């Protein structure tokens with residue numbers, strides 16, 4: 001990967017985030033440099049394994065590494081205690097030691113799952129994130145959150161565990177469905193609205209190439225977007241304050257995602273609806289100018305991500321807002337924008353949301 005890496009900081013530690021296209025050699029070199037006992041244990045899912053497993057395996061072995069390999073079933077179901085336990089079994093019986101690098105090779109599911117495995121096995125192993133979806137490249141691979149799900153909710157068991165390095169290779173995105181590419185870019189729209197309005201224009205202007213999976217255009221946008229997230233994580237690694245701004249669009253987004261039934265909508269599509277709703281609340285509650293609303297909506301439109309919030313402003317969806325694990329008492333902490341790149345967190349109670357929705361539903365959009 002030719003350009004200098006971005007350096008992300010997490011408390012006392014920092015780690016490089018490399019960007020590139022078809023840069024397998026740089027990845028292998030990076031893993032080799034971290035593997036003090038020349039061992040790497042790769043966790044992937046069955047889909048990514050079938051598409052890209054063999055060349056990575058060969059290249060790691062060709063670099064003199066002893067390679068362990070586990071491919072979990074593709075999909076959210078693998079973020080479970082059962083699958084985690086099978087990974088511990090596989091790694092321990094293979095001969096994992098303290099110098100083994102865990103390579104998370106796949107989307108956010110593999111990243112969260114193997115990140116948590118790396119955080120806990122032998123009290124912590126060096127972790128290299130190799131995200132292969134837009135969502136994981138723009139969001140989950142950087143920031144150090146790892147987790148599995150619990151029957152009572154998503155991501156309830158986990159740890160903050162920063163990786164030792166991240167390799168973002170947009171060459172992998174060529175095989176990702178366009179719908180997932182577009183949806184993943186909604187997190188970049190979010191980062192742009194929060195911190196870098198100029199990136200909104202880039203996303204809008206380049207939307208066709210980006211959604212078509214053009215690797216160089218994607219690498220440029222993702223680098224800029226990840227840099228924005230990295231700054232916030234650096235200032236607030238454990239999400240005690242400012243990092244919560246990254247929840248923009250996610251309050252209603254999570255409710256929409258759940259109401260649609262998990263898997264029916266891409267996460268980014270639900271966030272796009274939530275973002276659109278947050279823009280309307282922002283306009284009414286903290287004075288977000290109409291031209292700013294339009295700039296964000298214009299990016300979502302250009303990317304072709306459905307984001308109309310009207311069908312989702314139903315009692316069923318709104319009820320779900322008040323049963324989220326982050327709900328505090330009778331008020332929600334909504335991330336709103338005063339202007340682009342000037343976000344605030346506002347406590348909004350149920351009566352306010354209901355009144356606003358009633359007004360919007362009367363046609364006063």
Ligand SMILES: NC(=O)c1ccc[n+]([C@@H]2O[C@H](COP(=O)([O-])OP(=O)(O)OC[C@H]3O[C@@H](n4cnc5c(N)ncnc54)[C@H](O)[C@@H]3O)[C@@H](O)[C@H]2O)c1
Pocket residue numbers: 045046047048051074075076079106107108109110112132133134135136139140141142143144145146154155172173174175176177267
């Ligand atoms: N840790 C964090 O900060 C954080 C942030 C956001 C989301 N997440 C988590 O990320 C997960 C979602 O991530 P995701 O959207 O990447 O889902 P995913 O990992 O399930 O990947 C989606 C699908 O794409 C397939 N795939 C992966 N790479 C591919 C490629 N290059 N070509 C073709 N197909 C490919 C996968 O096999 C899977 O079927 C959720 O569990 C969510 O909780 C974590």
Ligand SMILES: [Zn+2]
Pocket residue numbers: 139187250267271
């Ligand atoms: Zn998200």
